[in-house]
Amino acid sequence: MAGKTQKIFFASNIKFLRERRKLSQETLASALGLTRAKLAAIEAGNTKSPQPEDYLNFSDFFKISIDTLLKIDLSKLGELKLRELETGNDVYIRGGNLRVLAISVDKSNNENVEYVPVKAKAGYMAGYNDPEFIAGLPKFSIPNLPTQGTFRIFPSVGDSMLPVPEGADIVAQYIADWTDLKPDTPCIVILKGQQDFVFKLTTLNEDGTIRLKSLNPVYEPYTVEAADVMEIWRFYAYTSREFPEARSEMETVLAAIKSLEQRLGQMEKD
Structure with a gap:
């Protein structure tokens, strides 16, 4: 029995990508060393x-796998998925454009929880996908972590995420698919170039x-x-x-008011 024929989208995809880039046939053909015909x-x-x-x-020109x-x-x-593809997050790519996470394991083949100290930030940003660099980071065992997923520890810097204090050690789980993020998810975000690690409420916008x-x-x-x-992460x-500071009387009153407003809002919905 013959197998089901796989539909091929190569022709329509090339036209779609060319028009998306606002390129003429002549311009694209010239860039690829082809004739316009x-x-x-x-x-x-x-x-x-x-x-x-x-x-x-x-594939090389559009940065999308064959x-x-x-x-x-x-x-x-x-649009969001197209932008993800164009920035290298292509599930079919098996090479340099796919985000690759290096990990290390213990003698029982369980993933380690590596700690990335402040002094190692620059090295981490240069060697984040280098197994040797990751293997050289300090390692810790943390009880009660989920068995699924990869975890790493990052120190917080600055006061932008108060009441989480500066110098706190953030345990975070690696996110491979950013589209899974819910709005305002607290995350450690590793930025390229001469930027930094930031600990922020993170939202993936519709425009990518x-x-x-x-x-x-x-x-x-x-x-x-x-x-x-x-x-x-x-x-x-x-x-x-x-040690956490006790709530002021005003903070306690405001929290009680907010809780009351939420209950009243729920009663109106019911």
């Missing part, structure tokens, strides 16, 4: 068997950018491009040497 034939589906180097050239170009109808994807918001109202929220983010717990 050959590109037109590829986009029209009149070339049933493009050469292997053609697939590679299109498998995706062949198997996925890109025109049906939302990432909004970072502090708990401390003194600091204004800001937005970064997804391409400027190396890793995102969801907050799990924190430890601190600072």
Whole structure:
């Protein structure tokens, strides 16, 4: 019995991506070393068997894997997913453009929980996907962690996330698929270049950018491009040497009012 024929979207995807980039056929053909006539034939589906180097050239130019170009109808994807693909988050890529997380394991093949001290920040940003660098970080065993997932410890710096104090150690879980993030999820976000680790309430916007918001109202929220983010780690717990301060009377009254407002709002809905 013959297998089901796989539909191929290569021709329509090339046209879609070219028009998305606002490129003429002549401009794209020139960039790829093709004639305009050959590109037109590829986009029209009149070339049933493009050469292997053609697939590679299109994949390299658009930064999207050959498998995706062949198997996925890109025109049906939302803007957020398209931006994710264009910034290297392609589930079919098996190479440098896919976010790769290096881990280390103990003698029982269980993942370690590595600690990234402040002095190792620069090295981490350069070697975050280097197994040797990760293996050299301090390692800790933390009880009651979920058995699934990868965890790491990052020290908090500054007062932007008060009441979580500066110097607290944040235990966080690695997020591979950023679209799983709920709005205002507290996360450690690793930024590229000469930027820093930040601990913020993190929201993935519809346009593919990432909004970072502090708990401390003194600091204004800001937005970064997804391409400027190396890793995102969801907050799990924190430890601190600072003893928490007791609530003031005013804070207690305000909390009681807020709780009452929430109950009244729920009663109105019911």
